[in-house]
Amino acid sequence: MRSALDKTWKTVEHGGVIEAGTAFEYETGDWRSRRPIWDAAKCSHCLICWIYCPDGSILTSEGKMTGIDYVHCKGCGICARECPPKASAIRMVSESEARE
Amino acid sequence: MAAKLKAMTGNEAMAEAMRQINPDVVAAYPITPATEVVQIFAGFVADGLVDTEFVAVESEHSAMSACIGAAVAGARAITSTASQGLALMYEMLYIAAGLRLPIILAEVNRSLSGPLNIHCDHSDTMGASYTGWIQLFSENAQEAYDGMFQAVRIAEHPDVLLPAMVTTDGFIISHGMEAMQVIGDAEVKKFIGTYTPKHRLLDTDDPRTVSPALLQDSFFEFKRVESEAMRKAKDVVVAVGQEFGKTFGRAYGLFEPYHLENAEVAIVVMGSTAGTAKVAIDELRAKGQKVGMLKLRCFRPFPYVELAGALKHLKVLGVMDRSDTFSSFGGPVFNEIRSALYDEPKKPVTLNTIYGLGGRDINVGDIKGFFENLLRVAGSGKTDGLVSYLGVRE
Numbered sequence: 001m002r003s004a005l006d007k008t009w010k011t012v013e014h015g016g017v018i019e020a021g022t023a024f025e026y027e028t029g030d031w032r033s034r035r036p037i038w039d040a041a042k043c044s045h046c047l048i049c050w051i052y053c054p055d056g057s058i059l060t061s062e063g064k065m066t067g068i069d070y071v072h073c074k075g076c077g078i079c080a081r082e083c084p085p086k087a088s089a090i091r092m093v094s095e096s097e098a099r100e
Numbered sequence: 101m102a103a104k105l106k107a108m109t110g111n112e113a114m115a116e117a118m119r120q121i122n123p124d125v126v127a128a129y130p131i132t133p134a135t136e137v138v139q140i141f142a143g144f145v146a147d148g149l150v151d152t153e154f155v156a157v158e159s160e161h162s163a164m165s166a167c168i169g170a171a172v173a174g175a176r177a178i179t180s181t182a183s184q185g186l187a188l189m190y191e192m193l194y195i196a197a198g199l200r201l202p203i204i205l206a207e208v209n210r211s212l213s214g215p216l217n218i219h220c221d222h223s224d225t226m227g228a229s230y231t232g233w234i235q236l237f238s239e240n241a242q243e244a245y246d247g248m249f250q251a252v253r254i255a256e257h258p259d260v261l262l263p264a265m266v267t268t269d270g271f272i273i274s275h276g277m278e279a280m281q282v283i284g285d286a287e288v289k290k291f292i293g294t295y296t297p298k299h300r301l302l303d304t305d306d307p308r309t310v311s312p313a314l315l316q317d318s319f320f321e322f323k324r325v326e327s328e329a330m331r332k333a334k335d336v337v338v339a340v341g342q343e344f345g346k347t348f349g350r351a352y353g354l355f356e357p358y359h360l361e362n363a364e365v366a367i368v369v370m371g372s373t374a375g376t377a378k379v380a381i382d383e384l385r386a387k388g389q390k391v392g393m394l395k396l397r398c399f400r401p402f403p404y405v406e407l408a409g410a411l412k413h414l415k416v417l418g419v420m421d422r423s424d425t426f427s428s429f430g431g432p433v434f435n436e437i438r439s440a441l442y443d444e445p446k447k448p449v450t451l452n453t454i455y456g457l458g459g460r461d462i463n464v465g466d467i468k469g470f471f472e473n474l475l476r477v478a479g480s481g482k483t484d485g486l487v488s489y490l491g492v493r494e
Contacts, residue, residue: 005317009324014261015200016314016322017299020307 026074028055032075035098038068042089049079049090106282110273113241113280114180114206115140117149117248117342120288123138123204124175126128127155128164132218133270134182134208141180160185163325164192166205172200172310174253174300178203182270183210186224190231193395196230196263198326199311202255202295205233205265206248208274209371209422211458212345219459220270220372223423225431226401232326234264235400237370242280243397244268246350249283252292253340259332271373271459283348291347334401354403356395357410359385363392365474368437370396373455373462380467391471396433411441414448416478418470422456422492430454430487449477455490 045065050058053080059066068079082089108116114137118126126145128138145154151334157163160181167177173214181189186207196203207268209225225235234254238244244266251264278402283291286454299308314322338353345351359381360366369377374395383390394410411417419438421431429435434452441447453470456462477483 007321009321009328012321012325014322014329016198016311018309018312020309022312036138049163 002020027071029069029071032070032073033095034075034077034092035070035095036068036075036077036079036090037075037093037098038065039089039091040065042087044087045082046084046087046091047083048082052082054078075080103280105279106376107246107277107279108241108282109136109224109277110165110238110241110268110457111136111208111275112140112242114248115144116282117245117288118180118206118283118472119144119179121151121176121178121204121252121292122150122284122289123178125153125155125167125170125177126143126179126383127157127170127177128179128181128475129157129160129163129185131160131185133180133210133274134180134185134206136274137206137208137248139182140165144154146486152158157263159295160188161192162188164196167203168196169298170194170201171196171203171297172199172301173410174255174297174302175207176204176293176295176469177201181207182208183212183218183224186228186322187212190228193228193231193233193263197269197477198322200261200326200329201263202252202261204248204251204255205482206244207265207267208270208272208407209267217458218270220272221422221459222267223457225265225267225422226425228265229400229432232262232330233400234260234262234330234336235262235398236266237397237399238266238268238273239372239374239395241268241273241276241278242350244273245280245282246344246348246352249288249292249374250337250340250344252295253343254333254336256295257333257336257340260329260336262326262329262333267371272372281348281350291344314451315460330401334403337398337401352397354395354396354398354406355410358391358395358409359392360394361392361413362390365391365471365478366392366414366417367467367474368394368395368411368417368433370420370433371422373420373422373467376462376464377467380464380471383464384468384471389471389475391475399433400434402440404436405488408440408447411437412444416474417441417448417450418474419450420470421452421454424454424457434487449481449483451477451483452487453490460491462491 341352
């Protein structure tokens, strides 16, 4: 997207075609009113949250969950909802509470 | 040239052109009077005469959507529709043009409901005239057939990259049989060439985002360059029409003048009515009347400079519209022609008549009657008003 801003109508690629992966530059995390808090000690690393997250905001490494990408997480709460009750490793708290 | 004469209807001619183009994808939904175009083409698919992936979709909105998806993936895509079908495609028509996808649409002009009517007028195509599509009108099946091949070349030209619709008039051309010149398959293949898109969405080595949200800071530039593409399309329509003429013996331009240069009074007509008008003009010319016609073929892009140049010498000009805008100020062709003439220091009195809605017959006598009105205005300098309705019961 930033590449489009440097260009005039004479130099843009026509048809609204831009480079891939531009959503990475868009900080959707500041849309969030509620924040998922991950408890590493409770997590069974089933990765159900990773499957369900619509924004790819579950961070993983070598098949294990490592945290949440708060730059892009919009706080939809699906991860907390889908986390198996036995683990309950993710809970949602309000952003104001989380900041305190 | 191995051209041969064959009897075909407009729909058969368009389907035959599609067989010869052999597109990668055809997605379509049936609607009168365009149904046969894809029905016949589906037969070609079933018989293995084309390599096309035929997608039988659940609506015209889906037909255009599927064509857009195919074109973004890098395919040559064609569909066909009419009337309500084109109206249902409306939002997707803008997307096809905005994404600069050279999709081809075989459009059969038909009225828009309501009340319900299945016959010819130009309301459907005129309604789509601000969508960013190139629009070529045809006087007969031959022009529609020839126009399909030219549309591929025009739409895919690197200076253009816009979708194009080639139109016939519902039933009058679509179901009327005529003798026409058919081009050999190999010659068609050579003329249209192959389509090489700059990007293919399925190319994982060159990943791209197509049609992202481009907001206040970036949308405008993409629309500005789309507008420029339509400007450039005018020269491409002319160049391709001339090349077609050199190759196959039938040259095409933005419009066709008929006894226009030395005429004092003339009409502007699009589509099948031009054939009828030629007979009316021949009969009036035989009586010494200096009458003529401009048959407008290319409505989008609108060749306003060329039109003004060709029409400014006239005393009186009558623009015949086969649709109404319901703006209370005449038909769409009238408004644009009149605007095109505005900057000419000397210009004709320009009047409008709306005719043939819902397939109302238009015959030689009707057109001669309209000419007589125009000649009366030329003689007296007085008009009864800008907009009249031809052939409606008063």
